[in-house]
Amino acid sequence: MTDFRQQALDYHAHPKPGKITVEISKPAETSKDLALAYSPGVAEPVRAIAQNADDVYKYTAKGNLVAVISNGTAILGLGNLGPMPSKPVMEGKALLFKRFAGLDAIDIEVSHRTTQDFINTVSNIADTFGGINLEDIKAPECFEIEKALIERCDIPVFHDDQHGTAIVTAAGMLNALEIQGKDLNSAKIVCMGAGAAAIACMELLIKCGAQRENIYMLDSKGVIHTRRDDLNEYKALFANNTDKRTLEEVIQGADVFVGVSGPDLLPPSALKLMADKPVVFACSNPDPEIKPELAAATRDDLIMATGRSDYPNQVNNVLCFPFIFRGALDVRAKAINDEMKIAAVEAIRELAKESVPDSVLKAAGVEQLNFGKDYIIPKPLDPRLCQRVAKAVAVAAVESGAARIDLPKNYMAD
Ligand SMILES: NC(=O)C1=CN([C@@H]2O[C@H](COP(=O)(O)OP(=O)(O)OC[C@H]3O[C@@H](n4cnc5c(N)ncnc54)[C@H](OP(=O)(O)O)[C@@H]3O)[C@@H](O)[C@H]2O)C=CC1
Numbered sequence: 187m188t189d190f191r192q193q194a195l196d197y198h199a200h201p202k203p204g205k206i207t208v209e210i211s212k213p214a215e216t217s218k219d220l221a222l223a224y225s226p227g228v229a230e231p232v233r234a235i236a237q238n239a240d241d242v243y244k245y246t247a248k249g250n251l252v253a254v255i256s257n258g259t260a261i262l263g264l265g266n267l268g269p270m271p272s273k274p275v276m277e278g279k280a281l282l283f284k285r286f287a288g289l290d291a292i293d294i295e296v297s298h299r300t301t302q303d304f305i306n307t308v309s310n311i312a313d314t315f316g317g318i319n320l321e322d323i324k325a326p327e328c329f330e331i332e333k334a335l336i337e338r339c340d341i342p343v344f345h346d347d348q349h350g351t352a353i354v355t356a357a358g359m360l361n362a363l364e365i366q367g368k369d370l371n372s373a374k375i376v377c378m379g380a381g382a383a384a385i386a387c388m389e390l391l392i393k394c395g396a397q398r399e400n401i402y403m404l405d406s407k408g409v410i411h412t413r414r415d416d417l418n419e420y421k422a423l424f425a426n427n428t429d430k431r432t433l434e435e436v437i438q439g440a441d442v443f444v445g446v447s448g449p450d451l452l453p454p455s456a457l458k459l460m461a462d463k464p465v466v467f468a469c470s471n472p473d474p475e476i477k478p479e480l481a482a483a484t485r486d487d488l489i490m491a492t493g494r495s496d497y498p499n500q501v502n503n504v505l506c507f508p509f510i511f512r513g514a515l516d517v518r519a520k521a522i523n524d525e526m527k528i529a530a531v532e533a534i535r536e537l538a539k540e541s542v543p544d545s546v547l548k549a550a551g552v553e554q555l556n557f558g559k560d561y562i563i564p565k566p567l568d569p570r571l572c573q574r575v576a577k578a579v580a581v582a583a584v585e586s587g588a589a590r591i592d593l594p595k596n597y598m599a600d
């Protein structure tokens with residue numbers, strides 16, 4: 187067993203199994219405390235909420251509570267391994283919600299027979315929470331699930347692998363292209379993968395200026411083109427009228443490669459075929475489509491990002507989901523709309539252009555970080571992310587009419 191593998195297993199096993207716990211937030215030491223916390227005192231907020239539904243935000247933990255819900259059908263890039271193997275990832279997301287945004291989060295792994303069963307299960311428990319973060323649910327079911335839950339729930343429902351990934355990818359991509367002196371509008375883009383993350387990343391890049399006809403998408407069967415008769419409705423939107431069938435054919439002269447598929451799917455021979463100054467986001471976890479060392483050895487004019495913490499330029503949805511929920515919950519948004527997503531893109535993007543505080547340099551273990559090739563996007567440990575992204579999202583929610591309450595006074599002030 188490798189050292190790192192053993193360290194990871196020990197981290198999860200000791201001193202207590204798992205990564206999250208539940209703590210109480212009120213005194214419960216005396217008979218008086220118990221009389222307030224439980225019977226008879228608890229009857230008072232019960233009566234208040236029965237009379238005024240919004241009082242649930244005043245008297246319970248709902249407004250700061252997120253459910254991280256999965257069925258384990260697309261666990262990172264490890265595939266469809268089922269609900270229980272997904273639990274460490276979901277606990278991990280809960281850890282990140284708390285660590286980065288102060289949100290209480292609980293993981294829920296759902297076993298189900300049909301997609302409708304999953305939808306019913308989640309919508310039946312949704313009111314318990316302030317928001318629902320769907321995670322690691324494979325395409326195409328994830329699209330139907332998210333759409334149905336958004337319709338049925340009046341709290342934000344957000345499939346992180348779709349929109350969290352797309353927001354961070356768009357922020358990083360706009361910056362990387364700016365550094366390379368290129369424009370998203372005219373960029374030729376190859377997207378390896380045609381699932382949850384791929385479809386959402388490409389749709390958001392289009393909203394940010396990319397041209398649909400400049401995007402070539404590949405799934406496990408190769409290039410997605412108009413002659414294929416095995417495409418679901420989501421892939422069909424990216425079908426090119428082309429006679430190109432392989433990665434090598436479509437990547438010729440491409441400015442951008444986005445990998446949200448699986449390990450080692452971008453060979454150096456294909457990377458060599460890209461245009462000058464390419465941008466390569468190999469975002470599959472834990473193992474990217476090409477290792478950064480191999481990419482750097484293949485050519486020296488690229489900007490490279492991965493989903494991992496141990497290389498520069500971590501394009502990972504952790505830069506988004508804690509903060510987008512923070513902002514959404516703080517104004518009790520009914521949903522997370524496009525205005526809020528674009529506000530998050532801009533806030534993440536802009537932060538990378540500011541000077542980096544010493545505390546962040548220290549946490550990252552580096553001497554300096556300056557906007558450029560190896561720093562296109564902020565570090566997850568940057569405490570300014572919460573302030574900037576949550577505020578931008580909350581403001582966008584208020585301005586777009588998604589918020590139920592106004593911005594709290596002095597919200598996320600410096
Ligand atoms: N860095 C980040 O923040 C994030 C990274 N990801 C990564 O993206 C990947 C996909 O996740 P997600 O979209 O949720 O999963 P999905 O199961 O929804 O999609 C996986 C996609 O990858 C495609 N694929 C699998 N093998 C190949 C192959 N050999 N060649 C081309 N395409 C292939 C599948 O093709 P087919 O449709 O034919 O089955 C499918 O379209 C994972 O590795 C995950 O870790 C995901 C979210 C966030």
Ligand SMILES: CC(=O)C(=O)O
Nearest residue numbers: 262263347471502503
């Ligand atoms: C980061 C993430 O959500 C994933 O790889 O699935």
Ligand SMILES: [Mg+2]
Nearest residue numbers: 262321322347
């Ligand atoms: Mg995920």
